[in-house]
Amino acid sequence: MSYIRDIELAPSGEMKINWVERNMPVLKGIGADFAAEKPFKGLKIALSVHLEAKTAYLCRMLEMGGAEMYVTGSNPLSTQDDVAAALAAGGMEVFARYGCSMDEYEDCLCRVLEAGPNIIIDDGGDLVHLMHTKYTSLIPQVLGGCEETTTGIHRLKAMAREGSLRFPMVMVNEADCKHMFDNRYGTGQSVWDGINRTTNLIVAGKYVVVSGYGWCGKGVALRGKGLGAKVIVTETDPVRALEAVMDGYEVMPMAEAAKLGDIFITVTGCSGVITKEHFEVMKDGAILTNAGHFDVEVDMAGLEKLAVSKYEARHNIEGYVLPGGKTLFAIAQGRLVNLAAGDGHPAEIMDMSFAVQALSARYLAEHGAELRPGVIPVPRELDVEVARRKLKALGVEIDSLSRQQQEYLGV
Secondary structure (H helix, E strand, O other): OOEOOOHHHHHHHHHHHHHHHHOOHHHHHHHHHHHHHOOOOOOEEEEEOOOOHHHHHHHHHHHHOOOEEEEEOOOOOOOOHHHHHHHHHOOOEEEOOOOOOHHHHHHHHHHHHOOOOOEEEEOOOHHHHHHHHOOHHHHHHOOEEEEOOHHHHHHHHHHHHHOOOOOEEEEHHHOHHHHHHHHHHHHHHHHHHHHHHHHOOOOOOOEEEEEOOOHHHHHHHHHHHHOOOEEEEEOOOHHHHHHHHHOOOEEOOHHHHHHHOOEEEEOOOOOOOEOHHHHOOOOOOOEEEEOOOOOOOEOHHHHHHHOOEEEEEEOOEEEEEOOOOOEEEEEHHHOEHHHHOOOOOOHHHHHHHHHHHHHHHHHHHHHHHHOOOEEEEOOHHHHHHHHHHHHHHHOOOOOOOOHHHHHHHOO
């Protein structure tokens, strides 16, 4: 039985799902194929992804393919209760509530795993971690899984190095049609959507500190620059730091950037990026945000300990008053700003990301029994299929190699 906020919220959630359906033609086409082929007939899929309208549409496409779906969210502050209600109203098993405690969050994860899934679709690695620590008896029936995020892949690779990963996991985040578009254009836009709608402040003329210059950081920096910000990048990787310099940004250590920044955005996938030493030198009124999967990049516990008081400055913004009287503001408790303070990535972007997810899940359904435990790339042909479908949906045609050109290139 589903665990949701209120089934009466379903009409609002249905309206959101209908909107994204209009803007996700690739996933819609894959869903039509699934409906005809039923690749997941007889299989159970456990899914933990930020539970909003685009995710709900992915769930429905997988269900059209014959899957028995068990759904939860991957972050308590990104779950949209009306969307969860819409899925539950349609008969899907859903376990998610906005703002639930961490104990309740883990209980929801456990309930989708207790169904005994054959395929796992994860965002951040929590489902896979629990499966390997609490539900090991259910592992033999798992064909494999798909991981959506950079953070989750870091966790999976660590498990693989230790030899503890017991089934194959497809690295969806590594697919070109995921990280090149979702991480760069999706994160780039949705982070600023979340910041702008929450603060209602201008970006132009402000110093914006972007910590991490991977694909997500590139997108956030680019959009910040487009809004008129003076962008500073902090990095630990020399090559990425050099790339940021070549792209026209100031690059410096966080200890120096902390003195200048008006808005801070962490996108590293690491912990302890902004800490007490940085809080102490920041300007009065500096705004702290995080776009990494877990709420560990900005040391919120350290900020709480340092502050002499805190208050709600605006919905989803807390003000922390430090000794001496200056105030630092944190959006969404240091959680994913684009989802905990916004609607996540644009539908057209998630169209590609979730198309990769859907095709990767089908790949596991068809080949999972042949695959060895470990992290595996998305097969190149699936990446190409998604790109071709997206170009067709956009009405774009491209050239193809002639036989003579193929021979010349040796392909």
